[in-house]
Amino acid sequence: xxxxxxxxxxxxxxxxxxxxxxxxxxxxxxxxxxxxxxxxxxxxxxxxxxxxxxxxxxxxxxxxxxxxxxxxxxxxxxxxxxxxxxxxxxxxxxxxxxxxxxxxxxxxxxxxxxxxxxxxxxxxxxxxxxxxxxxxxxxxxxxxxxxxxxxxxxxxxxxxxxxxxxxxxxxxxxxxxxxxxxxxxxxxxxxxxxxxxxxxxxxxxxxxxxxxxxxxxxxxxxxxxxxxxxxxxxxxxxxxxxxxxxxxxxxxxxxxxxxxxxxxxxxxxxxxxxxxxxxxxxxxxxxxxxxxxxxxxxxxxxxxxxxxxxxxxxxxxxxxxxxxx
Numbered sequence: 001x002x003x004x005x006x007x008x009x010x011x012x013x014x015x016x017x018x019x020x021x022x023x024x025x026x027x028x029x030x031x032x033x034x035x036x037x038x039x040x041x042x043x044x045x046x047x048x049x050x051x052x053x054x055x056x057x058x059x060x061x062x063x064x065x066x067x068x069x070x071x072x073x074x075x076x077x078x079x080x081x082x083x084x085x086x087x088x089x090x091x092x093x094x095x096x097x098x099x100x101x102x103x104x105x106x107x108x109x110x111x112x113x114x115x116x117x118x119x120x121x122x123x124x125x126x127x128x129x130x131x132x133x134x135x136x137x138x139x140x141x142x143x144x145x146x147x148x149x150x151x152x153x154x155x156x157x158x159x160x161x162x163x164x165x166x167x168x169x170x171x172x173x174x175x176x177x178x179x180x181x182x183x184x185x186x187x188x189x190x191x192x193x194x195x196x197x198x199x200x201x202x203x204x205x206x207x208x209x210x211x212x213x214x215x216x217x218x219x220x221x222x223x224x225x226x227x228x229x230x231x232x233x234x235x236x237x238x239x240x241x242x243x244x245x246x247x248x249x250x251x252x253x254x255x256x257x258x259x260x261x262x263x264x265x266x267x268x269x270x271x272x273x274x275x276x277x278x279x280x281x282x283x284x285x286x287x288x289x290x291x292x293x294x295x296x297x298x299x300x301x302x303x304x305x306x307x308x309x310x311x312x313x314x315x316x317x318x319x320x321x322x323x324x325x
Contacts, residue, residue, distance in 0.1 A: 058290070065089060065287045069280050089284040096281055103255065104262035105292075108241060110173065111258055115180025116236035123183050123232050127190025128221060132203065145191070148184035154245060161249050175250035176258070180240050186232040193228035194221070230300050241293050259289045 060077055066089070071081025093101050130141060164175050198221045206216045222229075244260040251257060254265065263285050270277035 061283060061287050061290070065280075065284045067280060069277065072279055072283075085280075086284075089280055090288070093281045093284045093288065096278065100254070101259075101262065101285055101288075104257050104259045105288075107173075107256060108258040108260075108289075111176050111180065111243075112237050112240045114173075114177045116233065116240045118177070118181045119183040119186055119236045119240075120229060120233040122181060123186035123190045123236075124222075124225060124229050126187050127192075127228075128194045128198070128217065128225065130187075130191045131194035132198065132200070132221075142191075145184050145188050149188055157245060157249055160246075164250065170250055171252050171256070173256060176243070176247050179246060180236075180243070183232070183236055183239075186236055189232055189235075190225070190228055193231075194225060197224045197228065234297060234300055237296065238293060241289075259285070263289070 063078060063080060064072060066084045066086040067075065067081040068083065068085045068089075071083070071085075075081040130138065160179055161170065164170050164178075169175050169178075202220060203216060206220055211219070242260065243258070244264075247258050247261050251261065254262070257265065263282055266278055266282050266285070270279070
């Protein structure tokens with residue numbers, strides 16, 4: 001036997017050996033990969049229960065907003081009444097008590113625009129400065145921000161009320177707007193986002209080209225920070241829109257109520273002597289309140305998703321060396 005024949009025989013034996021054979025998988029069972037995971041029945045059940053827990057109150061609200069006062073008491077909560085009165089309920093909600101619901105809606109929009117908008121602007125400016133500038137006391141500021149995130153808002157309600165009462169600002173819109181401007185979580189989020197989304201080399205190149213700090217921020221950094229900015233804006237808007245405790249202790253004039261306090265006032269008037277029960281209007285008003293913020297959230301959802309995934313994938317430049325084999 002020649003040397004060539006011996007070599008070919010060895011190669012064929014190695015190719016057909018069990019060690020070199022590809023691993024066999026059970027027929028009808030697909031491989032599990034991060035991009036193509038295997039189905040999990042327990043996880044599906046848990047997700048389904050979470051979905052039902054989330055959507056069931058919303059379904060109840062939509063169904064009962066179509067009922068009148070009598071059907072709310074006599075019919076099943078998760079099914080429609082004898083008549084569909086949705087548009088009549090909406091009309092009565094908007095016109096009841098000289099249209100006070102519209103006034104509360106405008107107040108809420110004002111608080112959200114001034115409070116959440118201002119909180120977003122301050123968070124973007126502060127987060128960018130803390131991420132891209134080195135100055136004395138930077139670590140102390142970081143510690144203060146982290147500590148402020150851990151403090152619940154209710155713990156600061158009484159000191160805030162006493163401070164605003166001493167300044168004569170209670171029962172005014174400023175008592176709701178000024179505390180809403182402070183968002184430690186938004187500042188921390190923008191700090192982390194700016195550290196990853198804005199390369200230092202890009203800022204240095206702009207400065208070398210003669211661009212000032214303000215121009216560099218607005219023309220270069222701000223577009224890169226837009227996904228994080230929208231994310232902070234959404235969180236601030238939802239927090240301000242649903243804020244109840246702060247307006248409760250600060251506002252006594254019904255003309256300055258937000259929607260949360262206004263609907264609670266309608267609910268409380270049924271418990272007073274001679275008060276009119278308007279539970280159908282309360283439910284319809286609650287639906288209109290939720291629908292407004294849901295629409296805004298859906299319109300800005302794509303920015304929010306891109307903000308959450310920013311920095312998760314990094315592209316290698318053309319000069320990047322190939323991976324070693």
